[in-house]
Amino acid sequence: MQRDLLELGLTRQEQQALQNKRAGIFIFQASWILTFVCLIVVNWQMRFSPNWMPDPNDRLGVVIATIATAILGASALLVRHAVKVVNNQNLSEFLRLWLISILLGGIFVVLIGYEWVIVPTGTQYAQVFRVMTGFHIVHAVSIGIYLGLVYVNGRKRVYNVNDYLWAVEAGAKLWYFVLVAWLLFYVVIYWI
Amino acid sequence: MATATYPIGGLQTPAKRPALSEYFRWSIDHKIIGVQYMVMAFVFFIIAGGMAMLIRWELLTPAIDLMASGSSYNTLFTLHGTMMIFTWIVPMFAGFGNYLIPLMLGAKDMAFPWLNAFAFWLIPPAGLLLIAGYFVGPAEAGWTSYPPLSTIYSPDGQTLWALSIHLLGLSSILGAINFIVTIKNMRPPGMGWFQMPLFVWATFATSIIVVLATPFLAGALTLLILDRVAGTTFFNATAGGDVLLWQNVFWFYSHPAVYIMVLPGFGILSELLSVHSRKPIFGYRMIALSSMAIALVGFTVWAHHMFTSLQPELRIPFMITSFIIAVPTGIKIFGWLGTIFGGKIRLNSAMLFGLGFLSLFVIGGISGMMLGSVPVDIHMHDTYFVVSHFHFVLFGGSVFAIYGGIYHWFPKFTGRMLNERLGKIHFALTYFGFFFTFFPMHMVGIAGMPRRVAEYDPQFQNWNLLIGFSAFVLGFSTFVLVYNVFVSIYRGKVAGANPWRALTLEWQTSSPPPAYNFVGDPIPFEDPYGYGTDASKAYLEAMEARFGESFNPEKPKALPPTTPTPAPEPSAGD
Ligand code: HEM
Ligand SMILES: [Cu+2]
Numbered sequence: 001m002q003r004d005l006l007e008l009g010l011t012r013q014e015q016q017a018l019q020n021k022r023a024g025i026f027i028f029q030a031s032w033i034l035t036f037v038c039l040i041v042v043n044w045q046m047r048f049s050p051n052w053m054p055d056p057n058d059r060l061g062v063v064i065a066t067i068a069t070a071i072l073g074a075s076a077l078l079v080r081h082a083v084k085v086v087n088n089q090n091l092s093e094f095l096r097l098w099l100i101s102i103l104l105g106g107i108f109v110v111l112i113g114y115e116w117v118i119v120p121t122g123t124q125y126a127q128v129f130r131v132m133t134g135f136h137i138v139h140a141v142s143i144g145i146y147l148g149l150v151y152v153n154g155r156k157r158v159y160n161v162n163d164y165l166w167a168v169e170a171g172a173k174l175w176y177f178v179l180v181a182w183l184l185f186y187v188v189i190y191w192i
Numbered sequence: 193m194a195t196a197t198y199p200i201g202g203l204q205t206p207a208k209r210p211a212l213s214e215y216f217r218w219s220i221d222h223k224i225i226g227v228q229y230m231v232m233a234f235v236f237f238i239i240a241g242g243m244a245m246l247i248r249w250e251l252l253t254p255a256i257d258l259m260a261s262g263s264s265y266n267t268l269f270t271l272h273g274t275m276m277i278f279t280w281i282v283p284m285f286a287g288f289g290n291y292l293i294p295l296m297l298g299a300k301d302m303a304f305p306w307l308n309a310f311a312f313w314l315i316p317p318a319g320l321l322l323i324a325g326y327f328v329g330p331a332e333a334g335w336t337s338y339p340p341l342s343t344i345y346s347p348d349g350q351t352l353w354a355l356s357i358h359l360l361g362l363s364s365i366l367g368a369i370n371f372i373v374t375i376k377n378m379r380p381p382g383m384g385w386f387q388m389p390l391f392v393w394a395t396f397a398t399s400i401i402v403v404l405a406t407p408f409l410a411g412a413l414t415l416l417i418l419d420r421v422a423g424t425t426f427f428n429a430t431a432g433g434d435v436l437l438w439q440n441v442f443w444f445y446s447h448p449a450v451y452i453m454v455l456p457g458f459g460i461l462s463e464l465l466s467v468h469s470r471k472p473i474f475g476y477r478m479i480a481l482s483s484m485a486i487a488l489v490g491f492t493v494w495a496h497h498m499f500t501s502l503q504p505e506l507r508i509p510f511m512i513t514s515f516i517i518a519v520p521t522g523i524k525i526f527g528w529l530g531t532i533f534g535g536k537i538r539l540n541s542a543m544l545f546g547l548g549f550l551s552l553f554v555i556g557g558i559s560g561m562m563l564g565s566v567p568v569d570i571h572m573h574d575t576y577f578v579v580s581h582f583h584f585v586l587f588g589g590s591v592f593a594i595y596g597g598i599y600h601w602f603p604k605f606t607g608r609m610l611n612e613r614l615g616k617i618h619f620a621l622t623y624f625g626f627f628f629t630f631f632p633m634h635m636v637g638i639a640g641m642p643r644r645v646a647e648y649d650p651q652f653q654n655w656n657l658l659i660g661f662s663a664f665v666l667g668f669s670t671f672v673l674v675y676n677v678f679v680s681i682y683r684g685k686v687a688g689a690n691p692w693r694a695l696t697l698e699w700q701t702s703s704p705p706p707a708y709n710f711v712g713d714p715i716p717f718e719d720p721y722g723y724g725t726d727a728s729k730a731y732l733e734a735m736e737a738r739f740g741e742s743f744n745p746e747k748p749k750a751l752p753p754t755t756p757t758p759a760p761e762p763s764a765g766d
Contacts, residue, residue, distance in 0.1 A: 020374075027372055030403065031365055031403035031404065031406070042411065042441070127424050127425065
């Protein structure tokens, strides 16, 4: 509710701009997720290769990845909560939640990075695995850095909680993107 | 007689043209960016056209003589194709879109002006990367860049090529997001989806293809770069990689991309044919929706480029989809024929190029259907027949549309008319030069002359002489346009707001339009193509009263230079 009130405070032009940004980020997400889908297609086609996984033991177990997935999920939930909190004009609580989400995101990256390092190489499986997880980590890290900037700006009181905070909404939406992209990969890499 | 009245605000004199230096700087004005796109694309067109001339020169004789080696020939057609597609046709249409879409929607600018500039400025470095390839051994695997040619058999320029295409892809995704949001969110009150000009529809459909297809190109290019620099073996068959992976992903992008390259041309054509036949467009909804149908069905036909490499069982389904996609295209063709049928056709340069498009594109469509049938394609694949096909659709189609668009909108961009006599000379040279360059390629193709090879069987030489000399005429014709543009910018007849008496909104403001395009809120006419009705005449008169008299190509009478005297503000009862 509070959020709507803040938005109501916007001028017509600002509302139009906000609408545009929302549509823009949505289309960007719908488009860019397809790069992940493309890598899934690659994964699928490479499964027909004679060198896909000559030794079935090469496939990584699901334990670490599942823990990482749960952590990323928790992080995204906290971000969601943080957005609600900031719309209720509670900046300090927002900052606390936001920071925890970023740290959880960091743990996720470390865990998947560990998988990237230990996967036995020399097969098409490992190669596709590394490209997929590496591609995802690049996104998680860059968007994580953006979340960090939002945090720093929040600390510096650059934001006025009485304004509608697009920077926060955008950060959250990009972080959901990281989660959704990962869920696709997680299912394909570890379960199918 | 009932006269419709339109509320009109203050009078408006044409804006001064921006200073030349504005075009060489970062600017977030969509009109500047539009011109930046168009001029830059044209420069690349000239460069890539020069390469085409060298290709034809080499092919005047069956032996390899002009080039030092087959490799330098490979480089030529690779950069020719890549630049024509990615740095000419695509950005040229983006330029038209940038300039025209906000105007046609009565908006002040695009939804994201900064992003718009950013997308543009990704292109010059990308073009430079392509050319920089010459210093490290340029790409030579064709614009399709098939591995293993593009992986183990190409010099470092191939990596630069891939990086360059990456940038261009990113640029077009960002541009497309901007178009979609602008079109969806910024239409003026009174303009529903089905009152939009068809060029706007076409750009919308194109943008949807861009955002859905280009990510696959990005994926494929990433793997290609990794194979080249990071030691992966995705496309290396000896290490269990698969070259068909590239073909699949590349064509999954690139077939839709051929529609990226022609749908905006369809849009331009719809504008030209309706305005210059003074008739409503025939089957507006069908033309609008068939763009969307093409956009979607376009994603199901990619493997028709792989008939000779695909598993045989998969050929038939792709043959069927390739035939299906001709249906929405055919609908458009009939819509356009219905539009000009019985119209008061003005045979000016813009319209001539429009009609030229129509006649040539149909030939390209038919040869496409021939190639789409498996038994024919098995023989024709990689011959000059294919070269003929795609030049009929891309030059006869897209480039003719661009030319038509230039003659049509130049008055809006610059406030001056292009010279008609030079325009007609340009058209005649282009049309016949084009036809005798590319039509005979059907013959040599059917007879078996392969594409992308510098040497050929001497029996084809006569045909190649005809093709070569026609190509030189075609190349020369471009400079007639360039000359016309330079002369007309300074000496052309003053155009006024609406020399074609067109109903779409970009004409309901001065030429060139002022900063933020419109003074006050523009009022769209209820039907962008409702020519020939009393209401439309009243609308056009109201607009003429507001913006002053425009040049009338049918009754030429010079207007005073720079500022046309604005008519007095109409009072109630006018
Ligand atoms: C009626 C619709 C069309 C059909 C059924 C069709 C079919 C085909 C087929 C089967 C090929 C592959 C030939 C081969 O390599 O053996 C081909 C090539 C090509 N087509 Fe079309 N086409 C159609 C329309 C278009 C349009 C509208 C464009 C562009 C605006 C286009 C651009 C191209 C290009 C660029 C190639 C060559 C690709 C290369 O370099 O190998 N086509 N077409
Ligand atoms: Cu195709």
